[in-house]
Amino acid sequence: MRHRSPLPALFLAAAVVAGCGGGDSNGPGNQPAADVSIVPGAFNKGFQAYSPDTLTISLAASGTVTWRNDDGGVAHTVTDTTAAALFDVGLTAANNDTASFTFTVAGEYPYKCTIHTGMRGLIIVNP
Numbered sequence: 001m002r003h004r005s006p007l008p009a010l011f012l013a014a015a016v017v018a019g020c021g022g023g024d025s026n027g028p029g030n031q032p033a034a035d036v037s038i039v040p041g042a043f044n045k046g047f048q049a050y051s052p053d054t055l056t057i058s059l060a061a062s063g064t065v066t067w068r069n070d071d072g073g074v075a076h077t078v079t080d081t082t083a084a085a086l087f088d089v090g091l092t093a094a095n096n097d098t099a100s101f102t103f104t105v106a107g108e109y110p111y112k113c114t115i116h117t118g119m120r121g122l123i124i125v126n127p
């Protein structure tokens with residue numbers, strides 16, 4: 001870290017400018033915090049597209065789930081496939097873009113990406 005060239009500094013500055021999803025600057029590499037990552041090359045990864053593929057949360061703690069797009073360059077969605085169709089959030093192609101949804105009803109919510117319908121995940125919401 002002693003050999004600082006101006007290039008990493010420029011890259012960092014560009015990343016900060018591009019990070020318009022709320023201005024979070026926590027964590028290494030300026031990566032916004034997330035509960036579920038959309039992995040690189042997610043489009044054909046089925047149940048491995050979202051990591052973890054199954055996330056269990058509790059309403060008592062926080063009903064909010066945040067997804068982060070770690071598959072820079074490709075937009076994705078997180079879309080409830082239950083009859084309730086409670087959520088349908090989109091993530092832009094920007095690397096590290098995040099989107100959140102707050103659950104208020106316990107249950108099991110399988111979801112998919114409407115752009116790449118093989119991408120599947122599951123949120124289990126406990127009371």
Ligand SMILES: [Cu+2]
Nearest residue numbers: 076113115116
């Ligand atoms: Cu997708």
